[in-house]
Structures are given as structure tokens and as C-alpha cells.
Amino acid sequence: MIAVAERTFGLLALVAMGVALFTAGVLLRGRVPGWLRDDVALPLATAIAATATGGSLLLSEVAGYLPCALCWYQRIAMYPLVLVVGIAAVRGDREVWRTAVPLSVVGGAISIWHILIEQNPGWGGPCDDAAPCTILWVEEFGFLTLPTMALIAFTAIGLLTFAARTR
Amino acid sequence: MATQTPNARAEARRAEKEAQRRAESKRQRLIYGGVGLVVLLIIVVVAVATVGETDDRLRLSDVAGSPQIEGDTLPPIPEGGEDPAIGMTAPVLDGADFDGNPITVGERAQVVSFVASWCPACDAELPEVVAWQEAGGPPEGVDLVLVSTNMDDSRNNWPPQEWMADAGYTGDVLVDDVNSSAFQTYGLQATPSWVVINDEGEVVFRASGMIDPAQFDQLGELAATG
Numbered sequence: 001m002i003a004v005a006e007r008t009f010g011l012l013a014l015v016a017m018g019v020a021l022f023t024a025g026v027l028l029r030g031r032v033p034g035w036l037r038d039d040v041a042l043p044l045a046t047a048i049a050a051t052a053t054g055g056s057l058l059l060s061e062v063a064g065y066l067p068c069a070l071c072w073y074q075r076i077a078m079y080p081l082v083l084v085v086g087i088a089a090v091r092g093d094r095e096v097w098r099t100a101v102p103l104s105v106v107g108g109a110i111s112i113w114h115i116l117i118e119q120n121p122g123w124g125g126p127c128d129d130a131a132p133c134t135i136l137w138v139e140e141f142g143f144l145t146l147p148t149m150a151l152i153a154f155t156a157i158g159l160l161t162f163a164a165r166t167r
Numbered sequence: 168m169a170t171q172t173p174n175a176r177a178e179a180r181r182a183e184k185e186a187q188r189r190a191e192s193k194r195q196r197l198i199y200g201g202v203g204l205v206v207l208l209i210i211v212v213v214a215v216a217t218v219g220e221t222d223d224r225l226r227l228s229d230v231a232g233s234p235q236i237e238g239d240t241l242p243p244i245p246e247g248g249e250d251p252a253i254g255m256t257a258p259v260l261d262g263a264d265f266d267g268n269p270i271t272v273g274e275r276a277q278v279v280s281f282v283a284s285w286c287p288a289c290d291a292e293l294p295e296v297v298a299w300q301e302a303g304g305p306p307e308g309v310d311l312v313l314v315s316t317n318m319d320d321s322r323n324n325w326p327p328q329e330w331m332a333d334a335g336y337t338g339d340v341l342v343d344d345v346n347s348s349a350f351q352t353y354g355l356q357a358t359p360s361w362v363v364i365n366d367e368g369e370v371v372f373r374a375s376g377m378i379d380p381a382q383f384d385q386l387g388e389l390a391a392t393g
Contacts, residue, residue, distance in 0.1 A: 007214035
């Protein structure tokens with residue numbers, strides 16, 4: 001069951017990566033489609049934040065993967081996004097990017113640091129059995145570890161909320 | 168019969184358009200939500216179909232050993248300062264490797280590395296240990312022994328014997344028990360941890376964390392002369 005959940009989160013991360021790339025593309029071209037800006041961006045950003053939050057809770061509380069310190073810092077940035085962006089999606093608040101983008105940037109920066117520690121185990125020191133930040137609890141498709149998925153989620157949420165902003 | 172002013176008619180038209188726009192937006196969102204659910208369903212089906220059957224994998228209880236431990240537990244490695252375990256008699260671990268061949272730690276000159284297969288630092292260091300072993304390893308009379316400890320069948324690089332074999336390690340291995348008793352008895356808190364024992368069975372060095380491969384030879388010399 002956990003293996004299926006991990007694969008599901010891996011596939012969802014790939015989809016989120018596609019969403020982030022598409023959104024970055026339309027933002028760079030300065031042509032955000034109306035359907036994305038008006039109807040999809042905020043609900044989709046909420047869904048991504050909710051999936052990341054639910055996934056992290058499932059893997060820690062059900063699968064028993066102990067979150068390390070950096071995992072907690074990323075959670076601090078991700079969990080509020082569910083409510084912040086979710087309420088904005090319901091209310092049609094297009095200015096939510098002013099809160100969501102900083103949270104996403106901070107969370108994404110921590111994810112990048114976590115990924116670097118994963119890639120360079122010597123940086124993280126020895127492996128404390130309790131919760132080392134170097135451990136690869138999940139590795140889907142050879143590159144999607146938990147902080148990599150978190151980075152994709154933060155990027156997608158930040159870009160989507162920015163795409164939904166008032167023109 | 169009531170009549171509307173032009174302004175009221177315009178206002179009514181605007182309200183009607185706004186209501187239509189909202190209804191259309193709601194309809195669009197329902198469609199997008201439906202598409203999202205279908206995508207999610209497809210992803211779950213793909214995940215179920217592509218995840219292999221794992222019931223036949225080895226469990227921790229299949230792999231863990233049951234080393235007999237004699238001697239006093241060593242104090243923890245201090246954060247700084249002198250290690251109080253230096254000069255103490257090393258606990259004797261009388262156990263076996265993954266194939267059941269007897270292995271003893273603590274009775275003779277040995278360089279011992281406590282490793283966990285899931286530990287990225289151990290994973291990064293093992294090839295260096297293998298390279299040292301292939302280059303001659305410790306001096307004559309000194310053994311290199313890995314202790315497979317902190318084993319967890321839910322983590323990556325399981326089982327540890329495959330992890331070691333994949334890295335090319337062919338030396339001695341002592342397999343710790345399910346409670347990591349050998350690891351605990353040596354006063355260790357993290358992997359990898361290194362312990363050097365002289366030929367009188369005394370601890371002459373302990374360290375937690377990766378060691379510069381250039382220092383491996385010094386560990387061997389320490390075991391031989393310490």
C-alpha cells in the first residue's frame with residue numbers, strides 16, 4: 001500500500017512538474033490563458049498543496065518515515081498554503097500570490113538545501129538513526145525524492161498563484 | 168404595469184450577464200475538477216499496475232543475526248574532548264556473517280566499521296572501503312570487519328548483503344541483531360562509526376561519521392601498534 005502511495009506521489013509530482021513548466025512558459029510569454037487565470041490556477045495550487053500536505057502526513061504517520069529537521073521546515077512552509085490558497089480560491093482572491101509566493105520561495109529554498117544534502121551525504125554528517133536528513137525514504141524514477149517532490153510542489157504553487165494575479 | 172428606466176434595464180442586463188458568467192465559471196470549474204479526478208484515477212491505476220510485488224522480499228528477522236556479547240558497554244562517544252572508551256576492553260561480539268560463518272569482533276587487532284545499508288553516508292563511504300581493501304587494506308595481523316547494524320527492511324538498499332555485494336565488498340561482516348545490540352554496546356549513536364581495536368582487545372580509537380580515505384591506513388597502523 002505504501003509502495004503504491006509512493007508511486008502515486010511520484011506520478012503526481014511529474015504532473016505537477018508539467019504544470020509548473022507550462023505555467024512558467026505562459027508567464028514568460030506574458031500570455032496567461034483566461035481559463036488558467038480565472039478557473040484553474042488557484043484550485044489547482046490548492047490541490048497541489050493539499051496533496052503535498054496529505055502525502056507528508058501519510059508517509060510520516062502511516063508509513064512511519066521520520067521527518068528530519070529540514071522536512072519540518074518544509075512542512076512549516078507547505079501546510080499553511082492549503083488554507084491560504086484554498087480560501088483564496090473560494091473567495092476568488094487573486095492577490096494571494098503576495099503570501100503564497102514568499103512561502104513557496106522559502107519552502108523551495110529549504111527543499112534545494114535538503115536535496116543538496118541528499119546528494120552529498122558527507123555534508124549531513126553521520127546518519128543518526130532517529131531522522132537523518134540524508135536518508136532517501138522515497139526515490140521514484142531515480143530522481144524523485146521527498147524534497148524533490150516538495151520543490152516541484154512549491155514551484156508549481158508559486159507559479160500558479162502568480163499566474164492567477166490581477167492583471 | 169411597471170416600467171423600468173434605461174439605467175435599471177442596463178443594471179438588470181449587467182446582473183444577468185454576471186450571473187451567466189458565474190454559472191459558466193462554475194460549470195467550467197466542475198469540468199476541470201472532473202478532468203482532475205479522472206487524471207488522479209489514471210495515476211492511481213498506473214501506480215498500482217507498475218509497483219512490483221514485494222511480499223517475497225527478505226524481512227529484518229530473516230537477515231538479523233544474534234551475536235553473543237561479552238563485556239561492559241562502552242560510554243558514548245563524546246562531542247568533544249578525550250574519548251573515555253580509549254584503553255577500555257572492547258566488548259567481544261561472537262556472531263556470524265550473512266551466510267552463518269562465525270565472526271568475532273573484539274578479541275584481536277581489528278578495524279571495525281559499523282554501517283547501515285540505508286545510511287547515505289555509509290553508502291558513500293563503502294566504495295572507499297572497498298578500494299582500500301582492494302589496495303591491500305589494513306596491515307598483516309589486522310582484520311577489517313564491517314558490522315551490519317541498524318537494519319531496517321522498510322528502507323532503501325535492503326537487504327544489506329546485496330548492498331555490500333553490489334559495492335564489491337568481499338571482506339568479513341558481522342550481522343547485528345534486530346535491536347542493534349552490538350552497536351549499542353560499543354556506545355555508538357550514528358552510522359558509519361569506526362572502532363579500532365588492538366591485539367590486546369583494547370579500544371584505541373572510535374569515531375562517528377565518514378573518515379577521509381587517506382586516513383584508512385592510519386587506522387590499520389593504529390590497530391597494529393596501538
